[in-house]
Amino acid sequence: MSDIFSALAPLHSALDYHLERHSVLSSNVAHVDTPGFKPSDLARVDEGGFEAALGLALAKTSPGHLPGGGQGAGPVHGRVFEDASAGVGNDGNYVSLDREAAKVAANQLRYDTVTAIVSAELRQLHFAASDAKG
Numbered sequence: 001m002s003d004i005f006s007a008l009a010p011l012h013s014a015l016d017y018h019l020e021r022h023s024v025l026s027s028n029v030a031h032v033d034t035p036g037f038k039p040s041d042l043a044r045v046d047e048g049g050f051e052a053a054l055g056l057a058l059a060k061t062s063p064g065h066l067p068g069g070g071q072g073a074g075p076v077h078g079r080v081f082e083d084a085s086a087g088v089g090n091d092g093n094y095v096s097l098d099r100e101a102a103k104v105a106a107n108q109l110r111y112d113t114v115t116a117i118v119s120a121e122l123r124q125l126h127f128a129a130s131d132a133k134g
Contacts, residue, residue, distance in 0.1 A: 007121055008118065008122075014110075015111065015114055015115065016077045017042070017044055018107055018111040020077055021107050022104065022107055024042045024080060025042075025103050025104045025107060027040070028040065029097065029101070031093075032093070032095045033093070035093055037094065037095060039082070039083050039084070039095045039100065040083060041080070041103070042081075044078055045079050086099050
Protein backbone atom coordinates (compact mmCIF):
# COMPACT_ATOMS: atom_id res chain seq x y z
CA MET A 1 0.00 0.00 0.00
CA SER A 2 1.37 3.38 -0.91
CA ASP A 3 1.54 6.32 1.45
CA ILE A 4 -1.70 8.29 1.12
CA PHE A 5 0.08 11.50 2.09
CA SER A 6 2.81 11.17 -0.56
CA ALA A 7 1.09 13.79 -2.73
CA LEU A 8 1.39 16.31 0.11
CA ALA A 9 5.17 16.02 0.60
CA PRO A 10 6.17 18.22 -2.37
CA LEU A 11 3.47 20.70 -1.42
CA HIS A 12 4.78 20.81 2.15
CA SER A 13 8.23 21.54 0.76
CA ALA A 14 6.84 24.32 -1.46
CA LEU A 15 5.05 25.95 1.48
CA ASP A 16 8.23 25.83 3.56
CA TYR A 17 10.25 27.36 0.72
CA HIS A 18 7.83 30.26 0.23
CA LEU A 19 7.73 30.87 3.98
CA GLU A 20 11.53 31.00 4.13
CA ARG A 21 11.64 33.29 1.08
CA HIS A 22 9.10 35.63 2.65
CA SER A 23 11.37 36.00 5.70
CA VAL A 24 14.36 36.85 3.50
CA LEU A 25 12.42 39.34 1.38
CA SER A 26 10.79 41.05 4.37
CA SER A 27 14.25 41.47 5.90
CA ASN A 28 15.28 43.32 2.75
CA VAL A 29 12.30 45.66 3.09
CA ALA A 30 13.17 46.28 6.74
CA HIS A 31 16.67 47.37 5.68
CA VAL A 32 15.54 49.79 2.98
CA ASP A 33 17.18 52.71 4.85
CA THR A 34 20.31 50.89 6.07
CA PRO A 35 23.40 52.38 4.39
CA GLY A 36 25.48 49.82 2.51
CA PHE A 37 22.90 47.03 2.81
CA LYS A 38 22.78 44.46 0.01
CA PRO A 39 19.51 42.53 -0.30
CA SER A 40 19.28 38.76 -0.38
CA ASP A 41 16.96 36.32 -2.06
CA LEU A 42 16.30 32.61 -1.83
CA ALA A 43 16.97 30.22 -4.71
CA ARG A 44 15.07 26.94 -4.70
CA VAL A 45 17.14 23.86 -3.89
CA ASP A 46 15.71 20.62 -5.22
CA GLU A 47 15.07 17.82 -2.79
CA GLY A 48 18.13 15.71 -2.23
CA GLY A 49 19.93 18.26 -0.13
CA PHE A 50 23.63 18.98 -0.34
CA GLU A 51 24.48 16.26 -2.81
CA ALA A 52 21.83 17.35 -5.30
CA ALA A 53 22.62 21.06 -4.96
CA LEU A 54 26.33 20.67 -5.61
CA GLY A 55 26.36 17.51 -7.69
CA LEU A 56 28.58 15.80 -5.10
CA ALA A 57 28.30 12.97 -2.67
CA LEU A 58 29.90 13.12 0.75
CA ALA A 59 32.26 10.28 1.57
CA LYS A 60 31.99 8.66 5.00
CA THR A 61 35.23 7.72 6.71
CA SER A 62 33.35 5.74 9.33
CA PRO A 63 29.89 4.13 9.31
CA GLY A 64 28.95 6.23 12.35
CA HIS A 65 29.66 9.56 10.65
CA LEU A 66 26.98 11.78 9.12
CA PRO A 67 23.90 9.85 10.22
CA GLY A 68 20.75 10.41 8.21
CA GLY A 69 17.16 10.51 9.29
CA GLY A 70 16.68 14.21 9.93
CA GLN A 71 18.97 14.70 12.92
CA GLY A 72 20.18 18.06 11.67
CA ALA A 73 18.62 21.49 11.91
CA GLY A 74 15.87 20.53 9.46
CA PRO A 75 15.44 20.50 5.71
CA VAL A 76 16.83 23.31 3.64
CA HIS A 77 14.45 24.44 0.92
CA GLY A 78 16.50 27.24 -0.53
CA ARG A 79 19.93 28.77 -0.84
CA VAL A 80 20.30 32.40 0.22
CA PHE A 81 22.21 34.56 -2.23
CA GLU A 82 23.02 38.25 -2.46
CA ASP A 83 20.87 40.09 -5.04
CA ALA A 84 22.42 43.46 -5.84
CA SER A 85 20.87 43.61 -9.30
CA ALA A 86 18.60 46.57 -8.44
CA GLY A 87 21.55 48.96 -8.44
CA VAL A 88 23.09 51.02 -5.71
CA GLY A 89 21.68 54.17 -4.16
CA ASN A 90 23.58 57.24 -2.91
CA ASP A 91 24.04 55.66 0.53
CA GLY A 92 25.39 52.37 -0.84
CA ASN A 93 22.08 50.59 -0.24
CA TYR A 94 21.00 48.22 -3.01
CA VAL A 95 17.38 47.74 -1.85
CA SER A 96 14.67 48.91 -4.23
CA LEU A 97 11.43 49.07 -2.28
CA ASP A 98 9.31 48.67 -5.41
CA ARG A 99 11.27 45.63 -6.54
CA GLU A 100 11.16 43.99 -3.11
CA ALA A 101 7.42 44.69 -2.75
CA ALA A 102 6.82 43.03 -6.13
CA LYS A 103 8.86 39.99 -5.05
CA VAL A 104 6.92 39.74 -1.78
CA ALA A 105 3.59 40.00 -3.62
CA ALA A 106 4.57 37.32 -6.16
CA ASN A 107 5.84 35.04 -3.41
CA GLN A 108 2.58 35.54 -1.46
CA LEU A 109 0.55 34.66 -4.55
CA ARG A 110 2.53 31.44 -5.01
CA TYR A 111 2.13 30.58 -1.32
CA ASP A 112 -1.63 31.16 -1.52
CA THR A 113 -1.86 28.96 -4.63
CA VAL A 114 -0.03 26.08 -2.96
CA THR A 115 -2.20 26.53 0.13
CA ALA A 116 -5.34 26.18 -2.01
CA ILE A 117 -3.95 23.00 -3.58
CA VAL A 118 -3.09 21.54 -0.15
CA SER A 119 -6.59 22.35 1.11
CA ALA A 120 -8.14 20.60 -1.90
CA GLU A 121 -5.94 17.52 -1.36
CA LEU A 122 -6.88 17.38 2.33
CA ARG A 123 -10.59 17.75 1.49
CA GLN A 124 -10.26 14.80 -0.91
CA LEU A 125 -8.57 12.70 1.79
CA HIS A 126 -11.28 13.65 4.28
CA PHE A 127 -13.96 12.73 1.76
CA ALA A 128 -12.32 9.33 1.13
CA ALA A 129 -11.80 8.69 4.84
CA SER A 130 -15.45 9.40 5.59
CA ASP A 131 -16.53 6.73 3.06
CA ALA A 132 -17.61 9.40 0.57
CA LYS A 133 -20.33 10.74 2.85
CA GLY A 134 -19.13 14.28 2.46
